[in-house]
Amino acid sequence: MFIRTATTAMAARTPSRPLTGSSQGVDSLSAAMELMGARIAYVRNIEIYGEGESADYLYKVVSGTVRSCKLLDDGRRQVTAFHMPGEIFGLEVGDNHSLSAEAIADSTIIVVKRNAILALAARDAEIARQLWTLTARELQRMQDHMLILGYTGAKERVAGFLLQLAKRCSDGNEIKLPMSRQDIADYLGLAIETVSRTMTQLENDATITLPTSRRVVLRNRAALKRLNA
């Protein structure tokens, strides 16, 4: 399971360009994680940590995708975030995880002792700043998500989701969806059938095309943007 890589360098630390592109600006922290952490491979659908477990580690996605979610009593599941390569997750203020995290696809993830990072932050103001920036970025992501959930219509929500993804992993106009329709549904607060239907509807409107169910091509971004803010 463990593949502790010696982690050569990580090129040069780009001089802290915050926000935007995820990996930049977190470099000394990011580099520290790569040095101190262990590389672990998780297979699809495996739980990385559960709700309520003590938050002893910090995680950074190297490859694959992870979802953070909460299980509700009625069996429903609320997906609060998707974590893509380069992103850090598992950061908690309290001592326990308020969410669970699961690998959506086979993923390799760097795992670091939280205490080690916090100790580092206590000594190094730059690390502390980056930790804070990271949290704030999470906040921003969550605000975007909330905005999407605020929409009443299904088309608006799906459109918002697609644009959000396009911003994060834009290979031109094509998006590769790592998550299932059910994941999307739980992320958007919709039924899986509604997600599916809305997708095909957008395709019929010539707004997108679906070469396969997991690949989306944005044909008309303007039309998508018109649906949300």
Next chain:
Amino acid sequence: MFIRTATTAMAARTPSRPLTGSSQGVDSLSAAMELMGARIAYVRNIEIYGEGESADYLYKVVSGTVRSCKLLDDGRRQVTAFHMPGEIFGLEVGDNHSLSAEAIADSTIIVVKRNAILALAARDAEIARQLWTLTARELQRMQDHMLILGYTGAKERVAGFLLQLAKRCSDGNEIKLPMSRQDIADYLGLAIETVSRTMTQLENDATITLPTSRRVVLRNRAALKRLNA
């Protein structure tokens, strides 16, 4: 429009007992704000800052209530948070506000230069830690909000909202609502009529009572909790 009060008194500065149990640990920051900041009175429905404006200040509610929100193109408004006495808002990572803030009721608010706080944080690790904790608490609040927005039913959302409020300002079982039905609707992603209807429905179910439209008495918390997680 501004009434920069010379800040005579306002009774005594309540010795900063912030939120829930996490009251400890935010005091030195809170105290610093009270010392460095100016007390300003805002009248009902006045904008405190607008979306896109530069985020030069940090705010702490002394009395009254503030809403953070975003205006959408279609005229809809998404309320992302309500800020109650003792709470801090306006904290941004970037240099600009991503949301606007408006006073829901006449409010007095402590306003501090953001730079002053950040400078303080750079020197004082404890202040930095508190700043981070504060951001993380905001994150937690937003997660709760997202959970509520994830519910498909109106009853579930309203129930979640009421429980959330009860946790924050519990005078026994009675909640005093500082915000209008429209504010609640925009917070929950519902139509105002639906909020109103759901309230009366909950009253008919003997789950709550509504002495007036702005006062809610929780008669059956268990029933409310049964509706959400």
Next chain:
DNA sequence: CGATCGCTTGATTCCGATCAACAGGAGTGG
């Protein structure tokens, strides 16, 4: 090949949005 899983599509039901009217205060000015 059968089996399971993920996705789509169809038919129906139900619930929330919308349009519309109305009720109760609060404030204003006569």
Next chain:
DNA sequence: CCACTCCTGTTGATCGGAATCAAGCGATCG
């Protein structure tokens, strides 16, 4: 004080759209 309006909240009726139940379809895998 009353008459007036404005504002907020409630209630009713209708309509549309999303949830739900149900079936079918196409992959991938043992």
